[in-house]
Amino acid sequence: MRLQIFTVDAFTDQAFSGNPAAVVPLLEPLEEQTLQKLASELNLSETAYVSPIGDDIEPWVTSSQFNLRWFTPTNEVPLCGHATLATAHTLFSSLGNKSSRIEFKTKSGLLVARKDGSNIILDFPANPPEPLTAEQRTDLDVLVKGVVNDLLVDTVLLSHTTKKLLVKLHSSCTRKDLESLKPDTALLLSLHNGSLVKGVIVTLSGGLQGEVSEDCFVESQNYHCLSRYFAPWNGIPEDPVTGSAHTVLGPFWSKLLGMTRLKCRQCSPRGGDLIVSVREDGRVDLAGKATTVIQGNISI
Structure with missing residues (x-):
């Protein structure tokens, strides 16, 4: 199986700075073991797996709802900001998504990313210490x-x-x-x-x-x-x-x-x-930029 893969530097507009994340678009589910092995192979702090919800004919272009999961080289994590930003950037900039607002269904609940000029704003739950x-x-x-x-x-x-x-x-x-x-x-x-x-x-x-x-x-x-x-x-x-x-x-x-x-x-x-x-509703908006550094395919 050949998969598309993108490496994106998040929270920066300059390559080789910010936080790199891998983004892997999926139209078919992969076994948990494969998701973890691929994340370990890529060896970035997070690898994001994104898949469209619904039966759109051109899901990467027209869908506004996606499933999203994040894996480190050793385990799955419940929340990752920079890989979410990298995923939204990939959908908007590399896969031609026409939405201005994207919803991600995750293990931390519903997360929203929206375009704001050259920035992407993430709507996340606040986690006060x-x-x-x-x-x-x-x-x-x-x-x-x-x-x-x-x-x-x-x-x-x-x-x-x-x-x-x-x-x-x-x-x-x-x-x-x-x-x-x-x-x-x-x-x-x-x-x-x-x-x-x-x-x-x-x-x-x-x-x-x-x-x-x-x-x-x-x-x-x-x-x-x-x-x-x-x-x-x-x-x-x-x-x-x-x-x-x-x-x-x-x-x-x-x-x-x-x-x-x-x-x-x-x-x-x-x-x-x-x-x-x-915000007053127990959530925070995280605004940042991102840039794609690598685009290609991986065989598994």
């Missing part, structure tokens, strides 16, 4: 230290729905401190078994004050928040730009700063930008 219990603080303290080393920590919270631990660095820490972190993957795996935490977000204020305009991607290099994300429990030592992490970061920083629209930078070596708008 919560305080740790005394027992959790004791159990996870060694993990936090394993990630940030000797940097001072201001706040540690947990998003139970995503199993993401949010670690806010003290205001005395700098962007250079954040970018210099090099946690040892093997050490992190030895410090926690992944039962409570599947990924660690390290975040810091970006220093930007006030709301941002609609075209804030091209304004300045200042941000409301900076972050990095480490998820070796999902087979990802560091994820370059993480949409699902910003469903946690958005509610946290929105409450802290008293703003609903945030300009965010994930400071991985590849790096990427997105705008997070926190």
Whole structure:
């Protein structure tokens, strides 16, 4: 069987930056084992499998509803922002979909992607982090230290729905401190078994004050928040730009700063930008750009 495959850099408009994801359009279902083996072979943080719902004659062009699943090299995950953005970009830009609004049926519920000029906006559930219990603080303290080393920590919270631990660095820490972190993957795996935490977000204020305009991607290099994300429990030592992490970061920083629209930078070596708008209905809008880097076929 020959399948189309696209590699898309998400949350950027420049090739070889942002977060790469593979997108595989499917008209026929594949066995679970095959989905996982293909994701392992591609070895990107996520491989997205998308298939149309309905019996349209030209489903990639005319359908506006799709099934969507995400696989890391080691397991299926319930939510992935950058691979959803990559999938929407592939449908709009490479497969000629004529819709301006696409619905994805996923294990995290219904997700919506819509075109907004050169941006794609993802409608995702918010996943606000919560305080740790005394027992959790004791159990996870060694993990936090394993990630940030000797940097001072201001706040540690947990998003139970995503199993993401949010670690806010003290205001005395700098962007250079954040970018210099090099946690040892093997050490992190030895410090926690992944039962409570599947990924660690390290975040810091970006220093930007006030709301941002609609075209804030091209304004300045200042941000409301900076972050990095480490998820070796999902087979990802560091994820370059993480949409699902910003469903946690958005509610946290929105409450802290008293703003609903945030300009965010994930400071991985590849790096990427997105705008997070926190809504009153318990959801967030993630706005970003994407670019196709590879297009071809794979035989399985």
